[in-house]
Amino acid sequence: MLPQKFLEKHQIELTREELALCRMATAIMAHSIDPFHDSSHVHRMLGYLDEFIQTDEFRRIAHTINLKVLFIAILWHDCWRADKDAKHCISLLWQTLYEGMGASRYFSKVAKRAHLDKNLRAAVKYAIKRHSRFQLFPIRTVEAKILRLVDTLDMFNPDRTYLLKRKYFLEQPINPSIYRAGKIGLRLFGKKNPKAIHDFEWAQKISDLRAMYVSYGYQVLEEYKKLCDLLSEQQSKEFEQHLNYLRERYLNNPDPLPESIYAFAPHTLEHQT
Numbered sequence: 001m002l003p004q005k006f007l008e009k010h011q012i013e014l015t016r017e018e019l020a021l022c023r024m025a026t027a028i029m030a031h032s033i034d035p036f037h038d039s040s041h042v043h044r045m046l047g048y049l050d051e052f053i054q055t056d057e058f059r060r061i062a063h064t065i066n067l068k069v070l071f072i073a074i075l076w077h078d079c080w081r082a083d084k085d086a087k088h089c090i091s092l093l094w095q096t097l098y099e100g101m102g103a104s105r106y107f108s109k110v111a112k113r114a115h116l117d118k119n120l121r122a123a124v125k126y127a128i129k130r131h132s133r134f135q136l137f138p139i140r141t142v143e144a145k146i147l148r149l150v151d152t153l154d155m156f157n158p159d160r161t162y163l164l165k166r167k168y169f170l171e172q173p174i175n176p177s178i179y180r181a182g183k184i185g186l187r188l189f190g191k192k193n194p195k196a197i198h199d200f201e202w203a204q205k206i207s208d209l210r211a212m213y214v215s216y217g218y219q220v221l222e223e224y225k226k227l228c229d230l231l232s233e234q235q236s237k238e239f240e241q242h243l244n245y246l247r248e249r250y251l252n253n254p255d256p257l258p259e260s261i262y263a264f265a266p267h268t269l270e271h272q273t
Contacts, residue, residue, distance in 0.1 A: 001047040003075065010053065012067055021114045025075040032082035035163035044157055045074050048150040057202050061142065069120065070143045073127040077147060080106040096188060100132030133188060149203050156209040165220065165250045174243070176228045179221060186217050220250070 003026060007014070014022065032038040049070065052058050058065075080103035084095055095102075104125045111121045127144040131151055139145050154160060168178055223246055230239040 001043055001050050003042075003046065003071075006046045006050060006071065009050065010067055012071060014068070017114055017116055018068070018072065018120075021111060021116060022072060022075050024110065024114075025072075025079050028079045028082050029075075032078075034081055034085045035167050036160060037078040037081045038163075040159065040163075041078065041154055042075060044154050044160075045150045046071075048153050049074070049146065052146070052150070052200075052202055055202055057200060064142050065146070066123065066143060069123045069127060070146055072120075073124045073131075073143065073147050074150070076107045076124065077103055077128045077131050077151065079103070096133060100129045103132075104129035145199050149200060153203070153209075156213045161213075161216075162251075168224065169243070169246055169250060174224070174227045174231055174239075176232070179225050179228055182217075182221050182224065186214055186221070 001009075003022065006012075026039070026042075029037075029039045029042055053062075081095060081099070107128050108121060108125045111124070116124075123141065123143065126141060127147045130139045130141075130144040131147045139148070168174075172178075227239060227243055227246070230242060
């Protein structure tokens, strides 16, 4: 869902300063070099939030939620990563571990220059800081919990997976470092759901999605590893044949993921190379 449509549908009014800040985030994400954290990721998160808002569960807690805080946090939570693209294990680990701190500090610095209301800035900063995978303390605010919820749900979107496959099977050279980073990524994000996810009944579907997604991810990684092995063995003919086969399989005719994933993750892309 586009930001403007979300604002109109849920009657969220922004001041001139708030609107300018949101437009800045939209521009940053539109030029992201990381296919896993770009505008389409933000739009899907707003779509998931819109879906959650329509549930009875949300209506019961709606009076405790500041949608403006949540909206701005969704737009800004990955802006810090827009100019970063992990190409090896060390950079992936660093970005993952520092994500919450780096993203919240970046937002706070920009928001302060934009003269955003102090209380609003603090609430958004907290939600962004607590959306990262690794947390030492319980999450206090409901906005932070929901941000983490919709961010986690988008991990299993078929379009997001397609963008990664297009990047690493088509747009970039085959590199063993990518395989190692991929394995670490699946180990980090393939574990049990963050505790905050279990605060909402609506989020229980994530548990089943996670198991299917991780299994599919390891399948794709093994195909990538085979390419790395053929490359290291200098079997150029076999390498080209297998690479073309994978491009046809994953890009021109993408494998269907389990139907339950599609049910919760509608497509937003045209699958064209």
